[in-house]
Amino acid sequence: MQKNVIIIAAVVVVAIAAGGAIFFLGSGGNDYENLEVTNLPVYGNANEDYIVDQKDVDLINQIIGTNVSDHPYADADGDGAITATDAEIVKKLINGEKTKVRFIDQHVYDVGTTNIVEVDYPLENVITINPDMLQLTFMFDGDEKVIGYIANRDSYGKTFYKADNNGFTRCLGTSPRMITQAEWEAIKDLDSELYKKNEGIGAILAYNDAALSDYKDDIEVAGIPVIYIRCTDPVLSIDATLLLGFLLGPDYSKKAMNYANDSRKAIVDLTEKVEKLSDSVRTEFIALCMWKYISQHDSQYTKIGLQAGGIDVANLPGNGSNPLNDVEAITIYNDKIDYIMNCRTCDCIKVDPLTLWEDSRIDILKKSSEFKNMFYLNLSIPTPCRVMYVAAMFYPDIVSMSEAHNYFQTMVDKYLSYLNNTVADNDFNVVQDMTTICTYQDYMDAKGGSGDDDIESDIDVVALAERFWNIMKDDLNSNLDPMIDYSYTPYKLSEENNSQMAKVVSDGETYFIKYTLEKDPRAKFSELKATYEAKIGTEARTTGICMEIPYSNALTEGFGYYVNSNPDAQYVLGSMKYVGYIDECLVDLQIVKRPHFTMEDIEKLIYAAYPAASDQDxxxxxxxxxxxxxxxxxxxxxxxxxxxxxxxxxxxxxxxxxxxxxxxxxxxxxxxxxxxxxxxxxxxxxxxYEGTDTKCYVMDDTGFDEAYGYL
Known part of the structure; x- marks a missing residue:
C-alpha cells in the first residue's frame, strides 16, 4: 500500500519584530510558473517580508528607476516602473490613509495562475461567502468591516454571535457556500443602499469560482472585486489572515499578525513533534464530510489530517469529495486504516453524541471494520485548532488531548472572547461548553452503555447522585428566582439516570453534577484539570480572580476553582467548577450562585459531590x-x-x-x-420477601447520614 504524507516543513525563517517572533512556514512544495508569492503578497511590500513598513519606503527610494523585475513588489501602482509615487502609496498604506492597493490573492491554489486584485484601501463593506470565511475575520475583529455574509445561519448560532450582534453585519442569505438567486438579489439591494450613501461593496471574499456560481460575470460587470481566500487550509488560512488584516488597515493588521504568530508557532511545534515519525508508525486515515462523502486528497478536510501527521489512505485525486454510494466504497478500507475522521460543523455548543452516531446517513459506515474508531471533528473551531485536535487523536502519546484543549482555550481567551457572552456564566470553557471531538466511547457514555459495552464497577453512580441530591436539594431549590441563590432552578434528579451515568441537573441542564463510569476516568480528569489549572490566578470574564478550591474529599484525585465577581460588575455571581475521579467513576460538578459563593457553600458542595476522607478512628x-x-x-x-x-x-x-x-x-x-x-x-x-408469608421490617435510619437495614 502506497503511503502519502504531507507535512509542512519546519521553520524556514524566524524574524524578530517588535511584536515578537514571526514564524514562516514552507509553502508545501507547490511551484507555479511565474509566481512569486511573499508572506504578504502586497505590491508596496518592496522587501517581500510579512509587513508593509518604513523599510519598504526606504528601499523604494533607494531603487527608484531600477529594473522592476529585481523588486516586483516595489511597483505599488502597477505602472511597470519604480517611482516616487510608489513610495507615496506605501506611506499611505502604513498610515491607513485612503488609496488603491494591489495584491495577489490565493486563487492560484485553485487554478494555478496568479490573480492580481485591486481594491480601495482601507477595505470596507466586505461580503463573505462561506461560514469559515466569516469566522476567520473574528480572529482580528475583521467582522467590523463585514457588512454581509452568506452562510447557513441556523448551524452557527453561537459561532456567529459576534457578527450577529455587532450592529453592522447582516445575513444576506442562508445558502451554505455559494450565491444563489436570492443571495444575488440581496447583494444588489445592499449595493444600491450603499450607493445612496456614496459607498459601495468593497469586495466579496470567496473560496473559489464555485462559490460565485452563475453570478461571476454579473459581479465583474458590477465592478465588485472578488478576493479568493483559502480560509480552511491549515496553513494558507494563516497567510490569509495576514492579508485580510492588512487590507482592513493598521489596527486590524496588528491583531491579525498576533493571531498568525500564535497559529504558525503551534503548527511548527506540532510539525517538529511528528515529522520524525517513520511511515510505518504514522496513523493511517480517511477523511469524511457531509456524513458519508469521502474527501479527496487535496480537500480542506484531508489536509487537516495530513497536517496532523497522518497518511491519507484513500489518496483520491482532487480537492472535493466522492459520495459513498455502496457498501464496497467503505469496506475497501477495512483493516487498512486506523481512524475515520468525520468532519461536521456543530456550532460552539455541547452536542448530544446520539444525534451524530444514530443519524441514518451513517448507516453505511457501520459496515466498516473501523466504525468504532471513527471520530467526529467539530469544524466550528479555528483551523489550526482542528489540526491540534486531530493530532491528539492520531498521536496521544505525542500531543495530549489536554494540550489541544489548552491551545484552543488560549485562542478563545485571546481572539474569540465573544464566546463568553454565549454561555450562562460568561466564561466559555472549551471542554465543558462545546463538543470538539466526539468518539464512539462518548456515544456509548451518552447512551448509558449496552450489553458488553457497559463498564462494570463497584461504584453506584445512581446512589452517588441521590446522595448529592439528598444533601443539597434544599439549598439548590431554596429560592426559585434565577437571580437569587443557586441559578437556573429548579434542580432535580435527571430522568435519564442509569447504571452508567447519573446526574443532578438545573433547569435546562446548564449546571449539574454528573457521575459517569469511564474506561479511563483519569484521562478525562486530566483534560479538565489542565483547563482549570490554567484559570487559577487569572481574572474571569465576570471579573474576580479564579481561586483554587481548597477542600478535598475521598476521591482519588480532585481539582477545581471558584470565582466571585466584583460587587459592581455587570454580572454579579459566583461560579465554581470541580472534577475528580475514583475507580471507574468521573465526577463533574458545575454550579453558579448569586450573588456569590461563601466558603461554607463550596465546602458543602465538595462534600456532597463525594464523601470526605473520614477523620474518625x-x-x-x-x-x-x-x-x-x-x-x-x-x-x-x-x-x-x-x-x-x-x-x-x-x-x-x-x-x-x-x-x-x-x-x-x-x-x-x-x-x-x-x-x-x-x-x-x-x-x-x-x-x-414481598408476596410471601415472611414479614420483613426495614430498620430506622435515625442518627445516620445514610443507613439501611432489615429484620
Missing part, C-alpha cells in the same frame, strides 16, 4: 462498644479482632454458623462504595 469506635451486650446472641462471645487500626476494625462472633456475624467499622476511602453495594444487596433481599 475505626478502632476507637470499636473499643467504645461493650461486647458483653452481645452475649445473649447466637455465636457469642463477640470480640475485637487483632489488627484493628484507625481505618478498619471488626468485632466478630466466635461462631458465625452458616453466616457472618459481625460489626465492621471502616473509614477507608471506599467506605461509601461498600455501603452502597451492601445497601443494594439488602434492598434486593427485602424485595424478595
Amino acid at each position: 475505626a478502632k476507637a469506635w470499636a473499643d467504645a462498644i461493650d461486647t458483653s451486650i452481645f452475649d445473649k446472641y447466637a455465636g457469642s462471645p463477640y470480640k475485637l479482632l487483632l489488627g484493628a487500626d484507625k481505618e478498619y476494625a471488626s468485632i466478630k462472633a466466635a461462631d458465625s454458623g452458616s453466616g457472618d456475624r459481625h460489626i465492621n467499622f471502616s473509614t477507608k476511602s471506599d467506605a461509601y462504595t461498600n455501603f452502597t453495594i451492601q445497601k443494594n444487596t439488602f434492598e434486593e433481599k427485602v424485595a424478595g
Whole structure:
C-alpha cells in the first residue's frame, strides 16, 4: 500500500519584530510558473517580508528607476516602473490613509495562475461567502468591516454571535457556500443602499469560482472585486489572515499578525513533534464530510489530517469529495486504516453524541471494520485548532488531548472572547461548553452503555447522585428566582439516570453534577484539570480572580476553582467548577450562585459531590462498644479482632454458623462504595420477601447520614 504524507516543513525563517517572533512556514512544495508569492503578497511590500513598513519606503527610494523585475513588489501602482509615487502609496498604506492597493490573492491554489486584485484601501463593506470565511475575520475583529455574509445561519448560532450582534453585519442569505438567486438579489439591494450613501461593496471574499456560481460575470460587470481566500487550509488560512488584516488597515493588521504568530508557532511545534515519525508508525486515515462523502486528497478536510501527521489512505485525486454510494466504497478500507475522521460543523455548543452516531446517513459506515474508531471533528473551531485536535487523536502519546484543549482555550481567551457572552456564566470553557471531538466511547457514555459495552464497577453512580441530591436539594431549590441563590432552578434528579451515568441537573441542564463510569476516568480528569489549572490566578470574564478550591474529599484525585465577581460588575455571581475521579467513576460538578459563593457553600458542595476522607478512628469506635451486650446472641462471645487500626476494625462472633456475624467499622476511602453495594444487596433481599408469608421490617435510619437495614 502506497503511503502519502504531507507535512509542512519546519521553520524556514524566524524574524524578530517588535511584536515578537514571526514564524514562516514552507509553502508545501507547490511551484507555479511565474509566481512569486511573499508572506504578504502586497505590491508596496518592496522587501517581500510579512509587513508593509518604513523599510519598504526606504528601499523604494533607494531603487527608484531600477529594473522592476529585481523588486516586483516595489511597483505599488502597477505602472511597470519604480517611482516616487510608489513610495507615496506605501506611506499611505502604513498610515491607513485612503488609496488603491494591489495584491495577489490565493486563487492560484485553485487554478494555478496568479490573480492580481485591486481594491480601495482601507477595505470596507466586505461580503463573505462561506461560514469559515466569516469566522476567520473574528480572529482580528475583521467582522467590523463585514457588512454581509452568506452562510447557513441556523448551524452557527453561537459561532456567529459576534457578527450577529455587532450592529453592522447582516445575513444576506442562508445558502451554505455559494450565491444563489436570492443571495444575488440581496447583494444588489445592499449595493444600491450603499450607493445612496456614496459607498459601495468593497469586495466579496470567496473560496473559489464555485462559490460565485452563475453570478461571476454579473459581479465583474458590477465592478465588485472578488478576493479568493483559502480560509480552511491549515496553513494558507494563516497567510490569509495576514492579508485580510492588512487590507482592513493598521489596527486590524496588528491583531491579525498576533493571531498568525500564535497559529504558525503551534503548527511548527506540532510539525517538529511528528515529522520524525517513520511511515510505518504514522496513523493511517480517511477523511469524511457531509456524513458519508469521502474527501479527496487535496480537500480542506484531508489536509487537516495530513497536517496532523497522518497518511491519507484513500489518496483520491482532487480537492472535493466522492459520495459513498455502496457498501464496497467503505469496506475497501477495512483493516487498512486506523481512524475515520468525520468532519461536521456543530456550532460552539455541547452536542448530544446520539444525534451524530444514530443519524441514518451513517448507516453505511457501520459496515466498516473501523466504525468504532471513527471520530467526529467539530469544524466550528479555528483551523489550526482542528489540526491540534486531530493530532491528539492520531498521536496521544505525542500531543495530549489536554494540550489541544489548552491551545484552543488560549485562542478563545485571546481572539474569540465573544464566546463568553454565549454561555450562562460568561466564561466559555472549551471542554465543558462545546463538543470538539466526539468518539464512539462518548456515544456509548451518552447512551448509558449496552450489553458488553457497559463498564462494570463497584461504584453506584445512581446512589452517588441521590446522595448529592439528598444533601443539597434544599439549598439548590431554596429560592426559585434565577437571580437569587443557586441559578437556573429548579434542580432535580435527571430522568435519564442509569447504571452508567447519573446526574443532578438545573433547569435546562446548564449546571449539574454528573457521575459517569469511564474506561479511563483519569484521562478525562486530566483534560479538565489542565483547563482549570490554567484559570487559577487569572481574572474571569465576570471579573474576580479564579481561586483554587481548597477542600478535598475521598476521591482519588480532585481539582477545581471558584470565582466571585466584583460587587459592581455587570454580572454579579459566583461560579465554581470541580472534577475528580475514583475507580471507574468521573465526577463533574458545575454550579453558579448569586450573588456569590461563601466558603461554607463550596465546602458543602465538595462534600456532597463525594464523601470526605473520614477523620474518625475505626478502632476507637470499636473499643467504645461493650461486647458483653452481645452475649445473649447466637455465636457469642463477640470480640475485637487483632489488627484493628484507625481505618478498619471488626468485632466478630466466635461462631458465625452458616453466616457472618459481625460489626465492621471502616473509614477507608471506599467506605461509601461498600455501603452502597451492601445497601443494594439488602434492598434486593427485602424485595424478595414481598408476596410471601415472611414479614420483613426495614430498620430506622435515625442518627445516620445514610443507613439501611432489615429484620
